[in-house]
Structures are given as C-alpha cells and as structure tokens.
Amino acid sequence: MKHFKLATLTGALLLSLHVAAAPVSGIDFSNFDKNVRVQDDLYLHTNGTWIKNTTIPADKGSTGAFLMLRDLSEARSRKIIEDAAAKPVAGTESQQIGDLYRSYMDEATVEKLGVTPVKPALAAIDKLASADDVVRYFGQLQPLSVSTPLMLGVEVNPKDSRQYLPAAYQGGLGLPDRDYFLLDDPRFVAARGAYLTYLTKLFTLAGETQPAEQAKAVIALETALAKVQWSKVENRDPVKTYNKLTVAELQKLSPGFNWQAFLEGGKMGSVADVDLGQPTYATALGKLLQDQPLATWRSYLKARVLADAAPLLSKAFVDNNFEFHGKALTGTTEDQPRWKRAVALEQAGLGEAVGKLYVAQYFPPAYKARMEALVGNLLKAYGQSIDKLTWMGPETKKQAQIKLAKYAVKIGYPNTWRDYSTLQIKPDDLFGNATRIAEFSYNRDLARLGKPVDRSEWLMTPQTVNAYYNPPMNEIVFPAAILQPPFFDMAADDAANYGAIGAVIGHEISHGFDDQGSQFDADGNLKEWWTADDRAKFTALTDRLVAQYDAYEPLPGQHVNGKLTLGENIADNSGLQIAYKAYHLSLNGKEAPVIDGLTGDQRFYLAFAQVWRSKTRDESLLRQVKSDPHSPASFRAIGAVENSDAFFKAFDVKQGDKMYKPEDQRIRIW
Template structure:
C-alpha cells in the first residue's frame, strides 16, 4: 500500500480508485491573444446546448440549467455506478488502451521478458477464465497454509509484514514516502488499515441501511468461505465481522485522517515498544526490509495503541480466520469466476448499486493499467498526445500561474509578509504535463499467461523493492503517481507539483475547436484547482520546498481559517438526499480547490483578452461561455448507493455542488446572470467566501 497526501481533481470511481485525448486540443498563449477575437469568430462556442434545460432559471440552479436535459434523459449503464463527463472520458481512455493491448497481443513470437510479452500475457492471464476455474483456490493455498502454520503473536505480526509485501490484507499499512517536514528525504510510515467495509461508520451506524449492509456482509463472507471450501463458514463470518468491528472502533474518522498536522507523528524506532509493547517491531520491520531505519512516521498513533490491545487480547485462531478472509477477499477477482461473481455481488452490487459486472475485457484493461501502466502509457502518448498539445498546455499553466500571482497581490485580508511566502510557493510550483520524463522500469517483473494471482503478487513485491530502494536515495523528481492514460489530475504538496496526465486533455476540458472561454472554464479551472490545492486547508501548511511548516502570520492564519469555516458551513447546507448532507469538513480542501480554480481561471481568461471584448458566439457572451464551460465538466449521475458511499468517504463534494458551491461565491457570476436576492443561488455579498 502507498499513501500519498495528494489533492486530486478526481470524481472517484466507486469500484476502484483512478485516484487525471484529444492530442490536438489547445488554448492560445497570452502572446496570441491580440488576435483572439478574429480567431474566435472562426471557432464554435464549445457549448453542448442539447444538454440544457431552459425551464430552469440559471439564477436558481445553474447546474440543472446547463445539464438538466442530459440528467433527465441519460440512464446509467447497468455495468456502471456513475456516468458523466469524467466517466465518459475514462471509458474512451480504456477503449484506447484496449486497442493498444490487442495490437500487442496479436504480435507473433514475443520475446520472453519484453514489455510486449508482459502486456500480452498479463491481459491473457486475466481473460483466461477456464484456467482460473481449473486452478480454484490453489494460487492462494500457500498463503492459507502459512497462516494456518502461525505459532504465536510474533509470527502473526511478521505475517502482517509479509502480507503487506505481496499486496494482501493487514491491519496496519507500511509505506515509504517523502518526509513532510523534511522534503529532502524519504521516510517510512505506518497507516491504519484492515477494514473491508468502506469506512468505520459502516460498522457502527444503526440506521437501517447500515444494519442491512452488515447483514449482507456476513452472508457474503459465509458464501465466500463456502465457495473456497474453507472451514466453518458461518462461524468464521461472525468472527471476522467482530474483529473488523474492533479494529474499526480504533480507526480515526475520515476528517481526522486528512489532517496533515495530526497525522505527522515522528517516532524513533527504538521507542515503538513504548507505544505498542505487544507488537514485535523488530520482526515486523525486518520482514519489510526496513529494520535499518532509525525513525518512522505514525499517521494515527492512537490506532496503533488500540491495535496493540486487540493483538494482545485476541486469540491467535481468530487472527488466523481474519487473515484467511483478507487473503481470499483481496484475491477474489484473480481466482475463479464463482468467487469473482460473489465478490462483485457484495462490493459492487450491494454496496454501490451496480446491476451487473463490467465486461471482463474492461477489468482486464484496468489490470494492465494498474500493473504495467507506463508500458502502455508510452504507446498511448505516441498515439494520443502531441508535443504541440504539451507546449500549449504549458502556456496555459503559466497564464494561470500569473493570474494566481496577481490575485495574491490584491488580497485585502492577507499581510505583505504572508503574500511574499505565498508568491514564493507559487513560483516554485513544478507543472508536469502529459507524461513522465523518465519511464518506469518493469524489467524485474515476471509475468506469466497462466498465473494471474502470481502476476499481481510479483508486481506488489517489485513495487515494494522499488520503494525500499528510495530510502537514503535522492528525491525522484521525475516520479508520477498517475499514468498518462488516466483521466484526472493531482497536486502533491511534498513535491510542490501539479500534474496533468495526457488523457484529461480532451473535450469538454480542452477543445481545439472551441473559443478560449470554454477552455478556460474547463481545463483552466482544472489547472486552477490543482494550484488551489497548494493553498487549501492542508496544502497551505506546506512551503515552496514541500516542507510542512508555518509560513503564515498568526492573524493571516486566523483569517484563512475563518474563510474555511464559512465554506464548511456553506457545503454542510447542501442536501444530497433528504437524510444526507455534504460533509463540509471532509470536502473542505477540494471545495477550496474548486473555488480557487474557477476564480483564477476566470481571471486568467479576462487577462488573455488584453482589454478587448470577447466575441458573442452562438448568442453567448464570453463570460457566459466561461461559466457554462465550467459547469458542463461536472455533468454526472450516480447510483444512490454509490453516491451515499462517496459522501461518506470521498473528500470531493458530489458533482452538482462542485459547480453550484463555487459559482455561488463569485461576484462575476452574479453580474453575468443578474443573480439577485430571492434567487436560489443568491448568497449575500458579506457571506460569500473569497479565499484566493
């Protein structure tokens, strides 16, 4: 497992985290903007008018006004839990990758060990259900035997470490990442882990929905144990749920775990026995290969203390049953069709409302993307991303950077001293666009056409070895945490970098055939969003070098905090369902990113006009096109079950509130659409939130 404090644009897929194609799409650089009017007249508006619902007043619900007809008429496919702009692009990216894989797989006489052989055989290993059915649970039998052979609690803890290395389940997750308070070095970290349900509240909430989920989860475990031929399915299910509930009780909640201050706790390894005396730290770290490190960052110390008590008071047989389950459930999609289907029935259908599984080829593509992503990414870039697109994206990023700098200078609530530090951080942003400068090396990974579980296990082992090699080494500034074919984007505070994979650079985000206004509203707001993460409630704790330190004056920090509290209150007021509201505290960072992104993108758009009036295209002014362009990128629908899970666990607000929340705070939106008191989107001027 790898935890990285990354602010992302993503609208998370419930069935799996993405956790951002049009290669010729472009925006004009500032130098070209003097001809903007003439060029724009030859371009379309980029607005998807067929999606509008003109029965809705834009002043009351701009999201429904722009997307309402699409929302009414569009059905979510039975093999998906969500549909919309992001999801459609992800489908296209998957189609593009499938074409690459199939072309590679059709090549004759592939050389064993070559990238091409690995891609072809990994895909084949996933698609070959006949072999998977024949193998049964034999691929995991070695792990089940090792679990059964555990003799004491020290061996149990050492098995936790082993399970971590092979990608199995464990109640604590070890990972290596940059030290948030010393960004010149890599450090070891521990993070709470070990639950099968989405979040701790699922184990305790007494509302009918959660009670029914727990009943279904018990039945699912029992069914999985039965299909696998494991002993005592019913009793084992009860044992597993009881232990996971005890673990969940010690977990921090989703709001606490996104607090970078609270989760930075540096311990000397020699002092770990004081924190958790019943955990064999020497054996645990030795198995991981990290026993030479003198310190470790514990994200949730009270959880480790609580886990210590659970290990101490829970008998070994109970832990063995739990580990059987963790091994089985995490391998399920790589085993028989029967186990795979039952895994789908609970985690996708019951939890998220997905009516039927995706075609197997889609999941095969996802597996290749996951384990060999940059091998495929190299080909994807050649086919779908041109140098011209990268150059034009770089120009747009610099335009947004300049607009952000101007905005910082003009802030009335921030002192000059803090403005200097903020401007320094902005100047040190490192934009990464399209694809890495240095591609991932997969030479040590062995892939076999008849060993899907082994392929996944070996990939996890290779990844662990690569992470270990970072300890004591210089920071790898070329590393990416998303592949080029990922439709998403992210900000990484310890690297102070904003990253835009190639696949997001296509309509409705980035459109060569459209006037600048819609591009600034789309990809411009995406760029601004990622820049905004550098100055959200967590990103603002990090300086331009990527170190978490206090660079604010006391008064400025107070002012910043008050604005954040106002945004929390605003989003807490948004009702997703009659019994469910947005969690303003959980979503604060992303909401700051959205508000900052569209605000700075608008400023950059106006700056690009060089004082000239934007042309009217398709009856719309430039400002109208900008705001519509922003709102149409959030077009989305989700199954109720999936949306409820998302609200409970995802730091992003639901799509409609990402549009409405940001625009309701922008004075320019009020002017453009004549929003007045009494209109549903109206917020009194003194209550509107402006941060950056």
C-alpha cells in the same frame, strides 16, 4: 483531484488560445433543460436534459463527463493492449503487456485452478501460533498489497522533502469507512448484512469448516478496529499524522505490537525511524492483538487474503466479489466485462508501458503547447490575486509568492518512463502475475530508502483522466487523457477552455494553498510559513466554507461533510475564481466575442457546469459522502459558483432567484 515540464511564457503578453479557424462556443446545448432557469440552478439548467435521458451503465455506480472520458481512455488502452497481445515482440514491454492480458483473459486456466493459488497463504495462516506470528504476517502481506490493520509504505518525508521515509498507517477494514461499522443508519446496517453474506460465502468457497462463525468473528474484530481508528477528517491533518519515531519509541507506544517482527516481515527490519500516522490507534491495536483470540486473527487474515485474491480466482469467487463490492456497495447490476478488468490490471501493473504507446497515438505536441499557455496564464492570475488579497498581510503574501514561483508543472506524460524489465509476466499465470506486480512496486519503493527523492516521477499514468497537486513536491500534474473535450477542446473558444480545464488547473494550483497544502512551504516541507494572524483569518474563511457545504444534503439524512471535503471545496472555489481572472487576462483588454448568443462570461460558467454533469446510484453516492474528500458533482458546480461575483453579473442573478447569495455572504478565499 491530486499529483513536470515547467510552463513558461515568452515576453510580457499572455498568450491567447484562439485557433485560426472561427472558434465554436464549446457548449453542448443538447444537454440543457430550458425549463430550469440558469438563475435558479446553473447545474440543472446546463445538464438537466442529459440527466433525464441518461441511464447509468449496468456495470457502473455512476456516469458523467469524467467517466465518459475514462471510458474513451479505457477503450483506447484496450486497443493498444490487444494489439500488443496479437503481435508480441519477444523481450519487450509489448510482450509483457500482451502476456498480462492473455493471462487475465484465459478464463479456462483460472477456472481450473479455483482456490489453489491462495492455498499456500491459507496454510501459512493456519500455522500462526502467537500474536507475534500474526504481526510478522501483517508485514509479510505488505509486498502483496493486502490490506492489514497496519500498512507499511515509503513516503517523501513531510518535514524534509529531500528524503524518503518509511511510513505506517491504519488499514484493514473490509467496508469503505469506519462509519459503515459504527452507525445505525439502515443503509449501513444493510451494508453490514451484505458483508456478512460475502464473508460467509468467501470462507465456504475456500473450504473453511465454520464459515458463518468465522465471518461473524471477523466483522466483530473489524468493528473493534473501526472504533479505535481515526476518522477521515482527523487523517486530513498533516501535522497530527506526522509522527517520526524510532523503533524503540514505537514499541513503547504500543507494547502489545511487535514492531521489529512487523518491519522484518515487511522487509524493513533495518530501518531506524518510521512515520506513524495514527499513534493512539497503534496503541489500541496492540491491546486488541493480545485480547482477541488467535483463531479470530487467523480468520481475519484469511478474509483479507481471500478478499484480495477473489477477483483473480474462479467464477464463483468473482461473482461473490461482485455481489458485495458491486451490487451492495455501489448499486451496480452487472459486473464489468472481463476485458475491462484486464485493462485495469494493466494500468496498475504496466501503466507507463501502456502510457508510452497511448501518448504516441493520442497526444499531439500542439495539445501540450496550449496547455502550457493555459497553465502559465493561471499561475500569473494566481500571483496577481495573492497581491490583491485584503485578508492576508505582506509577510505571508511574500512567502506565498515564493511558493507559487517554485511550482513544478507536468503536462501529458513523464520525461523518463518507468523501467519494467525486471518484472516477470507469464501468459498463463494470472495470480502469479498480480503477485509479482505488487512485489515489483513494493520493492521499487523500498529501493528508494537512502536515495535522493526522484522529482521526475509521476503518480498517475498518461491515460488517467484526472490531475493532482503533490504537496511534498510542490507540483501540479495534468495527464494527457484529461486534455480532451469537454475539458479541453482545441476547436473551442477560450472562454469554454478556461471554464473547463482552466478551472481544473486553478483547482490544482489552489491545492497548494488549501487547508492542507498551505501547511507545506515552497520546498515541499511541512512548515508554518504564515503569520498567526493570517492563519486565523484563513481559518475563519474556511470555517464559513465548511458550513456552506455541511448544508448540502445529497441523500435524505446524509449531508456533505464540510470538514472532510474542505480541501477540495477550497480548490473548487479558488480554482474557478482564478480561472475567470486568467480568462480575462488572456483577452488582453479586448472584448470577448458573442458566440451562439452567449457572452464570454456566460460561456465560461456554462462550460464549468457542464464538466460536472453526473448521475450516481444511491449506494455509490452514500459511499462517496462517507469516504470521498470530494463533494458530489452537482454541489461542486453550484457551491463554487455561489461565491463567484462574476456569475451574478453574467446572468443578472437577483434577489429572489434561487441561486442568489447576498454579496456580503459570498466566500472569497484566493
């Protein structure tokens, strides 16, 4: 979880979150499996019956606490959107919301058009006569958000958080990760076979004359791209992926790639510098551009354009898209209903317009006040924890406290809403609407260049069930939609809220001090503020955490990648520890009440475990293990608790219990 009203506390005492009425425990006992001892498996003890009795919806690759809350947010958003469509007010955001929804739900018009919306692009690709033409077309696809071997964007300059900077980074693969192309595991072989079938059908539907041959050529080209791309672990290094170069330096680095043509195509022809994420890849890409036949590059570009457009075209395209992206890659057996896909486009295109209406209906001011108290408690606990660290020296501690004090906190929704007034939405032009949405977003980013960084911006909508930390902004952000049970319950006792949303808050705070975030200073700049000795000690601790998670095996032969998931694992472990400390600070020296036969500490850990309840199809789990920086849900619960001393005391976990871990082997970072 990643990406601001500052949370403050009045007076010296931390605020308690107890409500006037007698609080409930916040624990759902109906999900428990009493045949599993909590000392042997906290996760299955808390969620085992739910796992046994839950069927993953046919249109989903997984289900769980997060996804069920997302379903609720989705249903609420649907009601908001359909109300807007039913009663449009001319010239308002409400009309835009309604018109976009109508365009998506107008299947008859979409079916009648067939492949027609993408024919101009296919014709343009047929006219590409040189490698330079291909590169320029890469650039022209950037405003449309079509994935190409190099992508363009605008970022906050990692080394000067006051400025925006053009950025270029690798992309353009049609499978979830480079390993899908390169490894011989039967599951990856099957995915490649499904990809070949998908591309062949895609080319057939588009009227191409040699669909099978073109599909094979595209996969061969993407395999060549995969071989020279950086791994997801390499891409986690903010120092190695920061390479601010002039256009002349870029051209020297990759002489086979016409950078000026690329930038001009992407409307950035006048920029002086670009942050290139993967220099060796850019060099290899330039060589591939010269070595691969022009016809192959044309087929590749057609595949990328068609794949991007497929969900917006006729039923044959949509069905083919689902067979691959749904069945083959996530294991789902049914496509999502059309209304869900329409809501997804609304969230992407008019997210804050919908969010404004969502907040008015579903986020009372009292929720924000209690979250401010929670966040304040967590920040105070984190500061106290830094002071007590035994492995960190005073110089680094001082800088850590300065960084923590500068955290910006955003809760619920932005103070300034995005202006969509220049975005044209038509009720009978789905493909055109999607194109204009992509261009609107891209042009909005372009307009930032040369202007001060907007620190009021949100990178998630209020109706998003998630949270984030943003290193260049040094901010933690909690959208309104996550502030609901089981994460946040106004009626629940403090222990449950600290174990659930408190651990989420602690998680996001900890991201500023994980292996990536810790490389950014208090002002959000990529700058070393640690002593060499403290950095070495921190790395030694995180290496142990890598080894712990490397040992987890969610699928036969497929282990969690401890290096890929390191940042999230640090945040999970540290967030839980800090949430526990904050919970005890909130008690103000008083004894926690026993509720439903459980002590406060027991409710804290059970609440933490129950928010991670999840059930995932093997195909989706494989995709997560190879491409997601988050560990699978069960290991997020168990992995963090295994290192928490208070858990062992709360449930009297002893040697011989399956969850027992000797005290000297527990990993304590923050």
